[in-house]
Amino acid sequence: MYPYAQTNIQLFNQLRHAGYSQMELRLVRDAYELAMELFTGRFLPSGKSFVAHVVGTASILASLRLPAPVVTAGLLHNIYDAGDFGDGRHGTSTARRRKMRRVLGPEVETYAARFPKLYWQSQTIQLAREDPDKLDAIDRNSLLILLADHLEHLVDCDLLYYDKTTAGNYIDNSKIATEIAERLGLFQFATEMREAIRKAECAELPVTPPEHRSRKGAFVIAPESCRKRISIVLRQHLIDAARDYRRKLLKAIRVVYEKEPDTVT
Amino acid sequence: MTMLAGRFQGKRLNSPSDVVVKSDGKPYRTAAMHTYAQTSLQLFSQLRAEGYSDKERERISEVYAVAIRLFAGIYLPSGKMFLDHLVGTASILASLHAPVEIVAAGLLHAAYFFGDFGSIQKGISKAKRAELRGVVGDEVEEYVAKYDRLLWTWENVQKVHANLADLDAVDRQVLLIRLANELEHQLDLGGIYYAESEKEQKEHQINMSAYGPMLVSMAERVGFFSLAAEMAPVFKNVVSVQVPVVPWIRSKHQVAYLVAPKSYRERYSVMFWRKLSESYQFCSKIRNRVNLAYGKVSKRIRRFLRRLSSPTSKA
Numbered sequence: 001m002y003p004y005a006q007t008n009i010q011l012f013n014q015l016r017h018a019g020y021s022q023m024e025l026r027l028v029r030d031a032y033e034l035a036m037e038l039f040t041g042r043f044l045p046s047g048k049s050f051v052a053h054v055v056g057t058a059s060i061l062a063s064l065r066l067p068a069p070v071v072t073a074g075l076l077h078n079i080y081d082a083g084d085f086g087d088g089r090h091g092t093s094t095a096r097r098r099k100m101r102r103v104l105g106p107e108v109e110t111y112a113a114r115f116p117k118l119y120w121q122s123q124t125i126q127l128a129r130e131d132p133d134k135l136d137a138i139d140r141n142s143l144l145i146l147l148a149d150h151l152e153h154l155v156d157c158d159l160l161y162y163d164k165t166t167a168g169n170y171i172d173n174s175k176i177a178t179e180i181a182e183r184l185g186l187f188q189f190a191t192e193m194r195e196a197i198r199k200a201e202c203a204e205l206p207v208t209p210p211e212h213r214s215r216k217g218a219f220v221i222a223p224e225s226c227r228k229r230i231s232i233v234l235r236q237h238l239i240d241a242a243r244d245y246r247r248k249l250l251k252a253i254r255v256v257y258e259k260e261p262d263t264v265t
Numbered sequence: 266m267t268m269l270a271g272r273f274q275g276k277r278l279n280s281p282s283d284v285v286v287k288s289d290g291k292p293y294r295t296a297a298m299h300t301y302a303q304t305s306l307q308l309f310s311q312l313r314a315e316g317y318s319d320k321e322r323e324r325i326s327e328v329y330a331v332a333i334r335l336f337a338g339i340y341l342p343s344g345k346m347f348l349d350h351l352v353g354t355a356s357i358l359a360s361l362h363a364p365v366e367i368v369a370a371g372l373l374h375a376a377y378f379f380g381d382f383g384s385i386q387k388g389i390s391k392a393k394r395a396e397l398r399g400v401v402g403d404e405v406e407e408y409v410a411k412y413d414r415l416l417w418t419w420e421n422v423q424k425v426h427a428n429l430a431d432l433d434a435v436d437r438q439v440l441l442i443r444l445a446n447e448l449e450h451q452l453d454l455g456g457i458y459y460a461e462s463e464k465e466q467k468e469h470q471i472n473m474s475a476y477g478p479m480l481v482s483m484a485e486r487v488g489f490f491s492l493a494a495e496m497a498p499v500f501k502n503v504v505s506v507q508v509p510v511v512p513w514i515r516s517k518h519q520v521a522y523l524v525a526p527k528s529y530r531e532r533y534s535v536m537f538w539r540k541l542s543e544s545y546q547f548c549s550k551i552r553n554r555v556n557l558a559y560g561k562v563s564k565r566i567r568r569f570l571r572r573l574s575s576p577t578s579k580a
Contacts, residue, residue: 002298002302002303002304002307003298004298005298006303006304006307006349007303007345007346007349007453008343008344008345008514009343009344009345009453009454009455009458010298010299010303010453012458013298013453013454014298016508016509022509029514032344032514033344033514033515036340036344036524037524037527038527040337040338040524040525040526041337041338041525041526041529042526043333043337046305046306047305047306047326047329047330047333048304048305048306049304049346049348049349051346052303052304052346052349084526084527084528085527086526086527086528088528156304156306156307156310157306157310158306206309206310206312206313206322207309207322207323207325207326208323208326210326210330220526221333221334221337222337222338222525222526222529223337223338223339223381223383223523223525223529224334224335224381224382224383225381225383225384225523225531225532225535226525226526226529226530226531226532227529227530227532228528228529229528229529229530232528
């Protein structure tokens with residue numbers, strides 16, 4: 001039905017059979033516990049849980065027999081953008097990086113911090129397409145995480161539940177990912193990716209995506225017995241108010257400028 | 266990489282790690298991945314492959330949206346998401362070509378046990394039933410409520426096993442959901458992963474050696490032969506498998522538990538009632554211990570006084 005793990009138990013079973021040591025399993029266990037905390041209640045537009053997606057990514061990396069820190073980083077690959085650290089912020093910060101480093105060690109954290117910087121027009125991607133031998137170990141492993149992430153989105157046609165533009169971009173980028181996989185010598189992976197792209201391009205969705213659901217990106221469903229923290233709500237209100245004020249101010253300046261350009265200058 | 270085998274013992278293999286070659290050269294199937302769905306996408310694809318109509322798939326999609334709401338952030342003690350277990354149970358039912366209402370009930374079977382309705386009250390209630398009936402319909406809700414009422418203790422399991430002939434059509438479907446639930450728990454060795462020591466693992470295996478065959482026999486006697494055929498090797502594997510004891514998840518929870526997103530907090534009313542019931546349980550525990558200690562001490566004192574007052578001690 002599906003070649004890769006989607007639950008922590010399937011992943012642990014897979015790692016055990018693949019011969020990863022007890023120490024390495026403990027590292028993956030620690031990462032999974034962190035993923036549970038930070039991605040809880042988070043879902044992809046398809047309704048698939050984010051935890052299942054990161055487990056799938058780690059499983060793909062494990063099937064490539066990559067070292068445990070890379071598999072672990074696969075479990076936490078989008079932690080700075082998608083993880084809920086409880087401060088209402090997104091992205092990387094020194095405090096967050098310090099916390100991650102303390103829990104998982106510097107190597108895993110480095111991969112996790114590198115991941116959001118790997119956009120498809122970046123220098124690393126260009127280098128990987130032109131001369132992958134010049135990539136250093138960190139860039140190479142981070143790139144492998146990105147490729148695994150794409151394959152995971154493709155293999156069960158999850159990306160088709162995104163809006164058309166995002167899904168189209170995913171497929172285009174996956175074609176670049178296939179090319180890079182071949183250049184890196186991952187021929188089996190490239191074949192699988194090509195097959196997944198072919199399948200995704202002609203696939204029909206088995207169910208219609210619910211209209212109320214976000215199709216841009218992941219969304220959070222809070223447990224019914226929980227409420228958003230007041231500090232987070234207040235912060236969000238302040239940010240919204242500041243944005244609103246800025247927009248109004250700019251509008252006012254534009255109006256004045258249109259009437260009397262010399263005065264404003 | 267060359268594909269060595271696509272199927273083994275009639276089952277479709279999912280990945281290379283599904284087969285391990287033993288020292289005697291014979292391959293055997295491992296529990297790394299299994300053929301049942303664990304995510305909604307897998308379930309929807311399976312439903313299409315099994316021939317469920319568009320309308321039926323849309324129905325399951327609606328019920329899945331309810332399951333997401335009730336089970337967001339709820340995990341099993343093994344760390345597996347509860348939602349994945351529900352999907353797995355529904356997938357087993359779908360593989361048996363169960364009617365869509367049964368598959369939907371499988372997707373919500375534990376709603377009254379562990380579903381988060383946002384209410385302070387645990388378990389089934391009229392308000393919860395009305396709420397669920399409003400979103401999934403009477404028939405599915407009835408199955409879920411009956412599932413909740415089916416007491417699954419060892420004594421009751423034996424009773425159900427002895428009185429299978431008395432079950433009506435609805436009860437048989439509820440039993441089917443229960444059996445699918447049990448299979449789902451054991452498919453990936455989930456029960457073994459709960460164990461924190463070798464002793465606990467052994468206890469689980471000893472329990473399964475008696476419990477497993479009884480479930481298989483139940484499935485056979487009620488006429489779910491393909492389910493029985495699926496259960497037998499899985500339960501056999503659970504009894505004989507050796508998994509190194511690693512604290513896979515360091516939670517101390519014995520039952521399913523909630524991990525709330527960090528930006529959210531428990532509602533004050535829910536927190537208040539939870540703390541109150543926890544305090545009550547703690548006080549009851551202390552009272553029981555004090556009673557027990559008092560009983561022991563008073564018994565010793567009585568025995569001592571009796572000895573003092575007896576003629577032999579005076580002598």
